[in-house]
Structures are given as structure tokens and as C-alpha cells.
Amino acid sequence: xxxxxxxxxxxxxxxxxxxxxxxxxxxxxxxxxxxxxxxxxxxxxxxxxxxxxxxxxxxxxxxxxxxxxxxxxxxxxxxxxxxxxxxxxxxxxxxxxxxxxxxxxxxxxxxxxxxxxxxxxxxxxxxxxxxxxxxxxxxxxxxxxxxxxxxxxxxxxxxxxxxxxxxxxxxxxxxxxxxxxxxxxxxxxxxxxxxxxxxxxxxxxxxxxxxxxxxxxxxxxxxxxxxxxxxxxxxxxxxxxxxxxxxxxxxxxxxxxxxxxxxxxxxxxxxxxxxxxxxxxxxxxxxxxxxxxxxxxxxxxxxxxxxxxxxxxxxxxxxxxxxxxxxxxxxxxxxxxxxxxxxxxxxxxxxxxxxxxxxxxxxxxxxxxxxxxxxxxxxxxxxxxxxxxxxxxxxxxx
Amino acid sequence: xxxxxxxxxxxxxxxxxxxxxxxxxxxxxxxxxxxxxxxxxxxxxxxxxxxxxxxxxxxxxxxxxxxxxxxxxxxxxxxxxxxxxxxxxxxxxxxxxxxxxxxxxxxxxxxxxxxxxxxxxxxxxxxxxxxxxxxxxxxxxxxxxxxxxxxxxxxxxxxxxxxxxxxxxxxxxxxxxxxxxxxxxxxxxxxxxxxxxxxxxxxxxxxxxxxxxxxxxxxxxxxxxxxxxxxxxxxxxxxxxxxxxxxxxxxxxxxxxxxxxxxxxxxxxxxxxxx
Amino acid sequence: xxxxxxxxxxxxxxxxxxxxxxxxxxxxxxxxxxxxxxxxxxxxxxxxxxxxxxxxxxxxxxxxxxxxxxxxxxxxxxxxxxxxxxxxxxxxxxxxxxxxxxxxxxxxxxxxxxxxxxxxxxxxxxxxxxxxxxxxxxxxxxxxxxxxxxxxxxxxxxxxxxxxxxxxxxxxxxxxxxxxxxxxxxxxxxxxxxxxxxxxxxxxxxxxxxxxxxxxxxxxxxxxxxxxxxxxxxxxxxxxxxxxxxxxxxxxxxxxxxxxxxxxxxxxxxxxxxxxxxxxxxxxxxxxxxxxxxxxxxxxxxxxxxx
Numbered sequence: 001x002x003x004x005x006x007x008x009x010x011x012x013x014x015x016x017x018x019x020x021x022x023x024x025x026x027x028x029x030x031x032x033x034x035x036x037x038x039x040x041x042x043x044x045x046x047x048x049x050x051x052x053x054x055x056x057x058x059x060x061x062x063x064x065x066x067x068x069x070x071x072x073x074x075x076x077x078x079x080x081x082x083x084x085x086x087x088x089x090x091x092x093x094x095x096x097x098x099x100x101x102x103x104x105x106x107x108x109x110x111x112x113x114x115x116x117x118x119x120x121x122x123x124x125x126x127x128x129x130x131x132x133x134x135x136x137x138x139x140x141x142x143x144x145x146x147x148x149x150x151x152x153x154x155x156x157x158x159x160x161x162x163x164x165x166x167x168x169x170x171x172x173x174x175x176x177x178x179x180x181x182x183x184x185x186x187x188x189x190x191x192x193x194x195x196x197x198x199x200x201x202x203x204x205x206x207x208x209x210x211x212x213x214x215x216x217x218x219x220x221x222x223x224x225x226x227x228x229x230x231x232x233x234x235x236x237x238x239x240x241x242x243x244x245x246x247x248x249x250x251x252x253x254x255x256x257x258x259x260x261x262x263x264x265x266x267x268x269x270x271x272x273x274x275x276x277x278x279x280x281x282x283x284x285x286x287x288x289x290x291x292x293x294x295x296x297x298x299x300x301x302x303x304x305x306x307x308x309x310x311x312x313x314x315x316x317x318x319x320x321x322x323x324x325x326x327x328x329x330x331x332x333x334x335x336x337x338x339x340x341x342x343x344x345x346x347x348x349x350x351x352x353x354x355x356x357x358x359x360x361x362x363x364x365x366x367x368x369x370x371x372x373x374x375x376x377x378x379x380x381x382x383x384x385x386x387x388x389x390x391x392x393x394x395x396x397x398x
Numbered sequence: 399x400x401x402x403x404x405x406x407x408x409x410x411x412x413x414x415x416x417x418x419x420x421x422x423x424x425x426x427x428x429x430x431x432x433x434x435x436x437x438x439x440x441x442x443x444x445x446x447x448x449x450x451x452x453x454x455x456x457x458x459x460x461x462x463x464x465x466x467x468x469x470x471x472x473x474x475x476x477x478x479x480x481x482x483x484x485x486x487x488x489x490x491x492x493x494x495x496x497x498x499x500x501x502x503x504x505x506x507x508x509x510x511x512x513x514x515x516x517x518x519x520x521x522x523x524x525x526x527x528x529x530x531x532x533x534x535x536x537x538x539x540x541x542x543x544x545x546x547x548x549x550x551x552x553x554x555x556x557x558x559x560x561x562x563x564x565x566x567x568x569x570x571x572x573x574x575x576x577x578x579x580x581x582x583x584x585x586x587x588x589x590x591x592x593x594x595x596x597x598x599x600x601x602x603x604x605x606x607x608x609x610x611x612x613x614x615x616x617x618x619x620x621x622x623x624x625x626x627x628x629x630x631x632x633x634x635x636x637x638x639x640x641x642x643x644x645x646x647x648x649x650x651x652x653x654x655x656x657x658x659x660x661x662x663x664x665x666x667x668x669x670x671x672x673x
Numbered sequence: 674x675x676x677x678x679x680x681x682x683x684x685x686x687x688x689x690x691x692x693x694x695x696x697x698x699x700x701x702x703x704x705x706x707x708x709x710x711x712x713x714x715x716x717x718x719x720x721x722x723x724x725x726x727x728x729x730x731x732x733x734x735x736x737x738x739x740x741x742x743x744x745x746x747x748x749x750x751x752x753x754x755x756x757x758x759x760x761x762x763x764x765x766x767x768x769x770x771x772x773x774x775x776x777x778x779x780x781x782x783x784x785x786x787x788x789x790x791x792x793x794x795x796x797x798x799x800x801x802x803x804x805x806x807x808x809x810x811x812x813x814x815x816x817x818x819x820x821x822x823x824x825x826x827x828x829x830x831x832x833x834x835x836x837x838x839x840x841x842x843x844x845x846x847x848x849x850x851x852x853x854x855x856x857x858x859x860x861x862x863x864x865x866x867x868x869x870x871x872x873x874x875x876x877x878x879x880x881x882x883x884x885x886x887x888x889x890x891x892x893x894x895x896x897x898x899x900x901x902x903x904x905x906x907x908x909x910x911x912x913x914x915x916x917x918x919x920x921x922x923x924x925x926x927x928x929x930x931x932x933x934x935x936x937x938x939x940x941x942x943x944x945x946x947x948x949x950x951x952x953x954x955x956x957x958x959x960x961x962x963x964x965x966x967x968x969x970x971x972x973x974x975x976x977x978x979x980x
Contacts, residue, residue, distance in 0.1 A: 053567050074573045086568040090586045103573035147572070415782050416789070419796040422854070425811035426799055428822070432814065443820055484707040491703035500700060503708075510715050512963045514915045516939045517956025520949060521718035521725070544714035547707055576699075605804035608917050608940075623806045627922065630810060637814060644810045648803040655802045659795065 002064050002154035002187045003029045004050060009059035011045050011211075019045040021211035022059070027204075030185045032178075034202030036192055037234070038337045042211035043191045044159055050189060051080050051157050064154050074103075079148035083160040085140050087132040093119075093143050094128040100151045111150075118146045121180070138169045142176075149180065156181070156188040162197065174200055195235050199223065207231045209337070229285060229391035232384055233335045238290045238323065241358045242333040244388065245286035247279050256306075258286060259330030259354070266304035269380045273395030276385060284394070285333040287384030288358070290323065293376045295362030301377035308376045312368050313357060324360045324368060326376070332356040333388070429648070432641035440637045454642035458629070461639075463646055465618060466625035471650070473535055473610070473621055474603035477542030481550050482596050484543065489554025490584070494563070504555075507548040515545075515608060526613065533615045541609055546599045553598075557591030558584070597658050601651045622647045726953035743954040754955060757933040761914055761959070764849055764934055768913040769906050771853040776860025781894070783861075784868050794865075801858035805918035812851055813838070813923065841931030844924050848932050852919045856912065860905055867901040868894070899977045907970045914963055935959040 004027040011020040020042040027033050035043040048054040050061055052073035060067050068076050079100070087096050094115055101111040119125045122142040132140055141161060148156055161177070162170045178201055181188050192198060198205045199219045207214045207222060207230070215227040219235075226232035232240050246257045247265075254270065254277070256263045270277050293308075294301055301307075310326035331354040334342075360376050368374035385394045420427075432440065433454055435447040492504055522541070523532070531537030561584060569579040610621045620628070626643045633640060726743055730736040747754040783793050800808065816823045816837040824834040837843045871894065879889045895902075917936050920926060926933040926941065935955055943952035 051567075051571060053570070073567075073571045074575070078571065080568070080571050082564050082568060084562065084564055086562065086564040088565060088568075088583055099569070100572035103578070147568075151572075411782075412786060412788075415786065415793065418779075419793050423796050423799050425808065425815060425854075426803060428814065429807065429811045443825070445822075480710070484710060487703040488707040491700045495700035495703075497697070497700050500704075503704060507711075508967075509964070510711060512911050512915075512960065512967060513715065513719055514936050514939070514956050514959050514963075516915075516917065516936045516943070517722050517953065517960060518715060518718035519940070520943050520952065521721035522714060524721075525713070525718060540710065541714055544710045547711060551707060601802060605806075607804070607806055607922070623804050626804075626806050626810070630806075640810060641814070644807040648807045651802050651804060652799070655798065656795065659791075 003027055004155060004187060004189065005060075005062040006046070006050070007060050007062075009046065009049060009061060010057045011042070011049060011054060012057045018211055020049070023208075023211075023213055025206065025213065025216070027187060027189065029187055032181050032188045032190065032201060032203045034190045034192060034198040034205045035208055036195055036198035036205060037208035037214075038340070039193060041208040043193075043208050045211075046208075047157050047159055047189060047191045050155075051078060052076055077154045079151050079153040079156055081144045081148050081156070081158040081161045083163060085132075085144040085161075085164075087140060087143055087147075089132055092129050092131055093124060093135070093146075096132070096143055097146045097150050100147065104151075114150050115146075118150045121149070122146050122176075137165055138173065141165060141173060145177070145180070149184065152186075154187065156186050156190075158188065158190045160192050161190075163192070163194070170197075177201065196237060199235070207234060209234075225393070226287075226384065227393050229287075229333065229386050230335050230337065232287050232386070232393070233338055236289055238359050238361065239338065240287045240289050240384065241356075242285050242287050242335075242386075243328060243330040243356050243358070244333055245284045245330065245385075246281070247276070247284060247385075249280045254280070256286065259328055261308065261328070261330075263306045263308075265306075265380055268304070269383075272381060276395040279385065279387070279394050283388040285386040285388050285391075287386065288378055289382070289384075290359045290361040292378055292382040293358075293360035293362055294378075295322075295324070295360065295366040295368070296375055297365035297367070298363045302379055305377040305379055306383075308358075308378070309373055310358070310376065312370055312372050312374050315369055317364065320364055321361050322364045322366055324362060324366070324374060324376075325357045326360060326374060328356050328358055329354060330356055333386075335391075426648075429641050429644045432637055433645040435638060435641075437638055454638040455646070457639040458643045458646065461625075461629055461643075462617070462620075463622065463625060463629075463643055466620055466622040467646065467650075469535070469619055470604055470621040470623070473538050473542065474600050476535075476539040477546065477603045478596055478599040480539060480543030481546035481599050482592065484547055485550035485554045485595060486588075486592060488547075488551040489556075490558050490580070492551070492555045493558035494566075507551055511548045519608075519612060523612065532613060533619065535614075535619060538610060538613050541613065542603045542606065545606070545609065546602060550595050550599055553595050554588075554592070557588050557595075560591075561587050593658065597654055600654055604651050604654075722953045723957055725950055726957045728950050729948065730950060731947055739950055743948070743950040744958070746948075746951055747954055747958065753930055753933055753938055754935075756930060757935050757938040757955075758958075760845070760932065761934040761936075763845075764852065764916075765910050765914045767849045768852045768856055769909050771849070772857040772860045772909055773902070773906060775853065775857040777864055777898075779857070779861045780864035780868050781890075783865060794862075797861055798858045800854050801856070805855065806922060808851065808855055809918070809922040812847070812854075816847060838924060839928055841927075841929050844928055844932050848920050848923055851923060852913055852916060855919065856909055860909060863901055863905045864898060867898050871897045900974065903970055903974045903977060907967060910966060910970075911963060914959065914966075 004025075006023055006025040006027075009020060009023050010018070012018050023042075023046060025033075035046060037043050045054060049056050050063075052068065052071065056069050060069055062068060063076055063078065088099065091099065094112070097115045097118060098111040101114060102108070106114075115128070116125070119128055122145060124139065124142055124146060127135060127139060127143075132143065135143065141164070144161065158177075162173055165173060174197060177190075190197075190201060192201075198207075202219060204217065205219050205222055206216045209230050215222055215231045222231060222235050226235065229242065233242060243258055248255045248257055248262075254265045256265055294305075308326070308328075310328055312324050313327050314323075314325035316323040316325070360374075362376070366374070386392060387394055431445075431447060434450045434452065435444070436449065436451045436453065439447050492500055526532045526537050526541075529537070531540070565583055565587070566579050569583045574582065605623065606621075607623045607627070611624045611627070614620055614624065626640075626647050629643055630640050727739055727741070728737065729739045729742070746752065779797055783790060783797070786793065815821060818824075819834040819836075821837075823837065827833075827835065835843055837847050875893050875897070876889055879893055884892070914934075915936055916934070917940065920932050920934055920937045921940070924932045926937050936959065939952050939955040939959070942955060943949055946952060
């Protein structure tokens with residue numbers, strides 16, 4: 001049985017930096033868990049502590065029922081796929097893959113057979129005699145996987161194995177990895193900064209930031225019901241639109257104030273999410289996923305759908321869908337992650353002063369072009385509401 | 399000269415460069431030329447030998463130069479072995495471990511290189527005397543080991559730094575103990591670098607003069623550098639044999655260098671110098 | 674069973690905080706052989722020498738405590754030390770400058786060459802590779818007396834024979850030239866490798882921007898080589914300050930004490946003089962100067978690294 005129990009685990013470096021700030025995670029046998037988050041969130045450090053490559057400052061980690069805090073990596077019966085693959089440059093592919101088996105006393109013939117099988121599964125049968133430098137990036141990645149598979153360990157640990165591959169290859173390998181894990185049924189902990197990989201690969205995803213797990217759950221749940229601003233902004237591409245908003249009460253009606261817009265919320269919203277009623281007057285952040293907008297050519301909206309009529313600033317054609325960037329006169333809400341990213345690439349969704357660009361993903365049949373006004377609808381049940389001060393989601397069932 | 403200079407100019411520059419390099423080697427060229435000149439040519443100051451003779455080499459052979467060469471080989475060889483062995487261990491430790499005190503040790507190595515040998519010569523003489531290692535090859539081997547150690551450790555560290563720690567981690571996870579990791583993963587990858595260090599050490603030890611002249615007294619233990627100097631002092635006008643001695647003294651250094659040129663990966667030195 | 678976030682307080686064994694003993698001592702085990710050798714051969718004698726520098730006495734018997742007497746004697750009237758110190762400084766500076774100029778020149782020139790580069794590199798390293806004793810023998814033959822090769826060559830252009838080794842001035846020059854000849858290959862090798870590492874695109878961008886070759890040299894090559902230049906110059910400075918063979922074997926410090934440097938003078942004082950304390954003091958002064966020089970150059974290096 002290869003469940004992994006992570007309890008109150010912390011990692012503090014000698015200079016005081018807290019890399020992992022207390023994580024609790026119980027990973028079931030055979031589960032594919034993805035640790036996802038921006039760089040510096042502690043996911044790789046956590047993985048390395050499971051592997052035994054970093055010492056644990058506090059807490060315990062158990063693999064297969066026994067505590068492994070002081071157990072060296074070689075005795076933990078785990079296999080790791082490194083971001084840089086870490087293939088032994090002076091050994092052939094065959095020797096690279098057989099290395100771990102041979103170290104454990106497996107005979108040459110048996111090891112070779114195991115290598116053959118794995119090579120077959122990974123499409124490496126013709127590369128066995130070559131050295132790593134003679135292989136392409138994708139092939140090297142598969143050798144790294146092969147090295148892990150061959151050992152039949154209790155758990156696979158993968159540290160951003162796909163980040164050095166180009167986009168197309170990445171897609172292919174993602175499917176490969178998913179298939180292999182399903183076939184072998186080995187407990188897998190997978191670290192990535194790419195939320196697409198997280199969504200597609202994991203049966204359970206843990207979003208991390210600042211050394212803590214922000215939310216844990218199946219990918220769809222993280223997407224549909226983010227617990228806080230960070231998770232909401234991190235998951236989903238394009239990023240969820242986030243603007244400052246307020247909830248006002250006018251007699252019996254509840255009105256959402258966004259910049260100069262006033263949108264009435266139908267009662268059914270409060271029936272589904274009673275806690276929302278208490279948010280009147282509090283500063284809020286409103287989140288709308290680009291895909292939750294429907295455009296003029298997308299069929300009739302529900303009768304009580306919210307309607308936005310906004311000027312188009314940019315139209316991006318993506319084939320079946322079109323991204324319309326529209327301007328709204330409400331300030332944007334930025335998480336640290338978003339702020340850091342926009343510093344890096346020089347873009348910003350926040351306009352000058354208190355203006356925002358919302359991104360709406362609608363059907364390509366929409367004619368709206370730059371300079372036009374476009375009518376967009378949103379089903380109020382798909383709105384995400386967060387408290388602006390704490391970032392917590394309001395009104396979702398926990 | 400930019401890429402747009404005329405071919406004639408470039409050819410001229412190319413030739414000039416080769417001429418300059420030849421000029422740099424002029425002293426060495428003459429050593430060899432003079433070594434094969436018959437005595438008459440030396441006296442008459444002829445530039446080139448009228449015919450080639452090896453008489454001079456026979457003369458120095460009778461003057462024990464064969465013995466001197468052997469001594470140099472022993473002392474340089476073992477001195478290199480000692481230095482490289484210690485440097486591998488030290489360089490690895492400095493590269494992979496992060497303990498307090500290790501950085502201080504690294505800085506100590508730098509300071510040690512600055513110490514003028516002359517300063518420690520006398521006390522060292524007394525130390526070796528007390529250990530009964532004066533006038534022995536073993537004594538000189540140990541001294542050479544110490545002489546070559548700092549620089550070798552420095553370069554060894556640079557080489558180990560260039561091997562990603564992830565490879566060792568992978569080996570660790572694959573089931574290797576520390577020792578197995580060193581032997582099966584690190585050593586093969588560091589081998590070219592270690593060969594460079596060994597070559598540098600050997601050449602330095604072979605070429606060394608001062609320590610050998612102070613710590614070796616007996617005629618039969620002298621290294622070739624000291625032997626040549628003595629011979630030259632005693633036979634200052636016999637340029638022929640002196641040059642033959644010089645030729646013979648420089649052959650191993652030159653040979654080792656030429657044979658292992660590619661290991662003189664200037665990148666290694668530059669890398670060490672950078673770091 | 675799905676993975677869930679746990680707040681279980683099941684009592685697993687508490688973790689140990691400190692590194693186990695064995696792991697902490699391991700690095701020192703690796704260092705031990707080196708430390709032992711260095712301690713015995715370098716550090717202990719060094720400490721001993723510093724102690725001696727504060728004592729009176731001869732090789733055979735050290736007598737009483739001398740305070741800073743020995744150091745005062747170094748600069749007393751009639752002492753050869755100030756002259757040796759001055760020559761050491763000149764010698765070091767000239768070697769660093771000369772070997773840098775020659776090394777840089779060859780590095781840039783060889784960088785442009787494709788064909789036969791290996792031959793050039795081979796030839797340029799020779800002076801460094803051959804033993805100093807051999808170098809001195811070779812040079813002496815070239816410049817020794819009036820009928821030497823050098824004087825014959827000078828005679829061809831009508832310059833009278835020069836007593837290269839008999840004139841204090843020329844002997845000094847010769848010793849410096851010899852040292853530069855022996856040292857420039859190292860500088861060449863280092864700068865050549867560094868030059869290889871400068872991306873060609875920088876020069877292409879400069880050419881498009883209209884820079885002349887001289888400007889490209891000044892504003893791209895030199896800054897890119899700054900770090901390596903400083904480090905290799907530091908090494909050359911240390912080696913040439915401590916150089917014994919070039920001077921001892923060629924001129925023995927003469928003629929007329931013109932070519933004594935601190936190291937050679939110290940040698941004679943230690944083995945042929947009466948007072949080992951004074952000899953030790955010379956060495957200590959030399960070491961202190963080198964430490965200061967290193968400090969200055971390292972600070973310069975830091976300034977280069979963080980402009």
C-alpha cells in the first residue's frame with residue numbers, strides 16, 4: 001500500500017525563509033495528485049521532502065504507512081522524474097534505465113527484460129544503445145520516465161517533467177503520462193506551474209501559494225468553486241475577470257454595482273447562495289470567467305441573465321471562439337501572482353486609472369469589432385463573489 | 399581587420415601571426431639546434447649545425463642525466479598523485495557541502511598560494527630534518543603535494559561545480575550510497591577535468607627548481623632541473639652538452655603537454671579563473 | 674477514497690531536528706588529507722617563520738626575542754631590502770602589464786584565425802610549459818656575451834654589442850622580459866577562452882550602430898573581459914612577485930645588486946646570511962604586501978561584478 005501521509009510539514013531554511021508553511025495532505029494509494037502554483041510557492045520543496053532530498057523542518061511524512069523523515073531516498077522505494085531529466089550522460093539509455101534495478105541487486109538478465117518492456121511502452125526500443133546527448137528532448141524525457149517506471153516503486157514523484165518541451169510535444173506527453181499512470185496504478189505526485197497540466201492530469205489538485213495549500217480537490221471543483229481569489233485567478237485560461245464591485249440593496253431588490261453599471265440580481269441567486277445576502281455594503285471582488293459570457297450570436301440568454309453593453313477594444317480570433325476585450329470603468333482586482341506576471345511581460349489588464357479590460361470568450365459568429373458596442377450576457381449563477389479584504393469566496397458551500 | 403578587409407591583407411596578417419609565434423619560440427628552437435651541433439660549430443658560432451650529431455647527448459648521459467630524469471619522473475609522478483588525490487576529495491567537499499567553515503577553508507587555500515616559498519623554506523627545512531625526510535624522495539614528494547594542492551583543489555572544485563547536483567540526487571534515488579554515487583556517476587564525468595589537473599601538476603612538479611635544490615643533496619637523487627643547473631655551472635662554456643641537457647630536461651613537459659593538449663581545455667582554466 | 678485535507682492528530686514519531694552526527698562530520702573527512710598535508714608543510718612552517726621574524730639568531734641557534742628589531746633593520750641604512758622591494762614592485766607591475774598586453778594581443782589575433790589555430794596555440798604555450806632552468810639556459814645563450822646571437826643580430830643593424838647581463842640596467846630589463854616571456858601564455862590562454870565566450874551578436878549590433886573596430890574593442894571586448902582580466906592579473910602578480918627562478922638562475926640578483934627582489938634576497942639572507950630573523954622578516958613583509966594587493970584587486974573585482 002503506497003499512500004503518502006503529509007502532516008504539518010514545514011520547511012524553513014537557515015536564513016529564515018519559510019518555503020513550506022504547514023501542509024497537511026493525505027494521498028490515497030494509486031492517486032494522481034498534482035501540486036500546482038506559481039514559482040516559489042513551495043511545491044517543489046514539498047516534493048523534494050517527500051523524496052528525501054530536503055530535510056523536513058517540522059512535521060512528518062509517511063510513505064506506505066511508515067514515517068520516512070530520517071529514511072534516505074534510496075530506501076524510500078520512490079522514483080523521481082527531474083525537470084532537467086538528470087540522465088547519466090556517460091551511460092547508454094539501457095544503462096540509464098537499468099541503473100536503479102542493478103543497484104538493488106537485480107540480475108542483469110532480469111533488469112534487461114524490464115528495460116525492454118518499459119522501452120516498448122515508451123517507444124524507445126530503438127534508442128537503447130544511444131547516449132542521452134544523441135536524443136531529442138522528447139526522447140530524453142521518455143527515458144527519464146522509463147527510468148522511473150522500470151523500478152516499480154511505491155510512488156512516482158515528478159518535478160515539472162514537461163516544462164522543457166515545446167507546446168505540441170507537451171500535449172502528447174501529457175496524454176502519455178496519464179495513460180501510463182492509469183495502467184500502472186502507481187501513486188503519483190506531480191508538480192507543475194502550468195494549470196492546464198493540473199486540470200488535465202490530476203484526479204486531485206492542490207493549488208499552492210506562499211508555502212500553503214490554498215485549495216484541494218478535483219480539477220473541476222477548483223474551476224467551478226474556487227475558495228479564494230488566488231485559486232480563482234490561477235486556474236482557468238484565459239484568466240478569470242476580476243473587478244471591484246459592491247452589493248447594494250434597494251428595497252426588495254439586490255443590485256450589483258460595477259463601475260457605472262447597475263445590474264439587478266434575481267432572487268434565485270440568493271436562494272442558491274444565502275450567505276451572499278450578508279455581503280451588502282462590503283467591498284467585493286466579482287469574478288466572471290471569460291467562457292461564461294455569451295455573445296449576440298450564441299443563442300438566447302436566460303430571461304434573468306445579466307446584460308453588459310460594453311465597447312470592444314480588441315478582437316482576437318481563435319477559430320471557433322473569439323476573445324473580445326471590452327472596457328469597463330471599474331478597477332481591476334489583481335492577485336500577487338497576476339501582478340508579478342504582468343510586471344514580467346509588460347501587459348496589464350488594468351487600464352489607466354479605474355478602468356478594466358474584461359475578456360469574453362464567445363462564438364466566432366459574433367460580428368462585433370473594435371470600436372463597436374457589444375451585448376454580453378452572463379448567467380448570474382455563474383458569478384463568483386469574493387470579499388475584497390480576505391480574498392475568500394462568499395456563498396459557496398464548503 | 400573586419401570581415402570586409404581584403405584577402406591580401408588577411409593573408410599577410412595570418413603570416414605575420416605565425417611569424418610572431420615562431421619568434422616567441424626562438425629560444426626553444428635554438429636549444430634544440432644547439433644540442434645537435436658538433437663542437438666546432440658551437441665555437442664558430444654557426445647558426446645552423448653543419449651536420450647533426452648526438453655526441454652531446456652521450457656526454458650528458460655519462461654525467462648521470464639518465465638518473466636525473468628518472469628521479470624527476472618519480473618525484474613529479476608521486477607528487478602529482480598525492481596532490482590530485484587530496485584535491486579530488488577536497489574539491490568535492492567544497493563543491494557539494496555547505497557547512498560553515500568550508501568557505502573559510504577555501505579562502506585559506508587562496509591565501510596559502512600567496513605565501514612566498516622562501517618564507518617557509520627554512521622552517522620547512524627544519525621540520526623535514528626532524529622527520530628525517532631531508533634528502534629523500536619521499537620528503538620532496540610530500541612537499542610537492544603541498545605545493546600543488548591549493549591550485550588543484552581550486553580547479554577540482556570548479557569541475558565538480560559543473561556537474562549538476564541533480565545527477566547525484568537521481569543516483570541517490572536510484573539506490574546508490576554516497577560512495578557508489580561518487581564512483582559510478584561523478585567520477586566518470588569528472589575524469590576529463592581530473593586529467594587536466596594531473597597534467598598541470600605533473601608539468602609544474604617536473605619544472606620545479608627551488609625546493610628540489612634545497613631538499614635534495616645527494617648526487618643520485620637530484621632531479622633533472624637541479625642537475626642541469628649544476629652541470630651548466632660547472633661547464634658554462636660547453637654549450638653543446640648544456641643544450642643537450644636542456645633539451646632532455648624539457649622533453650617530458652613538452653611531450654605531456656602536446657599529447658594531452660585537448661585536456662588543456664582552456665575553458666577549464668578560464669572557468670576556474672572565473673570562479 | 675479521495676485525498677482530503679487532514680487535521681488528524683494521530684501521533685507519529687516526532688522528527689529529529691539536527692543533522693545526524695555522521696553527516697555533519699563527513700565533509701571534514703573529505704578535507705582531512707589536504708588539511709593534514711597543508712598543515713604540516715605550509716601552515717606550521719609559516720607560523721614558525723612569523724615567530725622567527727621577531728627573534729634574533731642564526732641558522733644553528735635562535736637566541737632572544739627581538740621585537741620589531743628585524744623589521745627596522747630591513748629599512749636601515751645600507752640594507753639591500755628597500756632596493757629589492759622597489760625592484761619587486763617594478764618587476765611585478767611590468768610583468769602584469771607586459772604579459773597582459775602580449776597575451777591579449779595574441780588572444781585577439783588567434784581568435785580571428787580559423788586554419789592552423791591549434792598550431793598557434795601549441796606554439797604560444799611553449800614558454801610556459803618548459804622548465805625555468807631550460808628557459809634561462811636558452812636565454813643566456815641568446816644574450817650572454819658580445820658574440821651572442823642577440824648582439825650579432827643587433828650588429829646587423831649597426832647597434833654596438835650590449836652587455837645584457839653585465840649592465841645593471843639591461844640585466845633588469847632582461848629579467849623582466851624573461852618573466853613576461855614565461856608568463857604571457859597563461860594570460861593568453863585565459864583571455865582567449867574568455868574571448869571565445871563573448872557572443873558575436875554584440876559585435877554585429879555594434880557594427881550596425883556604426884562603431885569602429887577600436888570602439889568595439891574599447892566598449893565591448895574590454896568590458897566583457899574585465900572579470901577574467903582582473904583575476905588572471907591577480908594570479909600573475911602573485912606569481913611574479915614570488916618569482917625565484919627567473920632572477921636567481923639568470924643574474925643571481927646582480928650585477929651590483931640591481932636585480933634582487935624580495936624573494937631572492939630573502940633566500941640569500943636565510944641560507945648565506947647570519948640572521949635568519951631578518952630573512953623571515955623579509956618574507957613576512959612580502960606576504961603582507963601580497964595580501965594587501967589581493968584585497969585591492971578583489972574589491973575591484975566586486976565593483977566590476979556589480980556596477
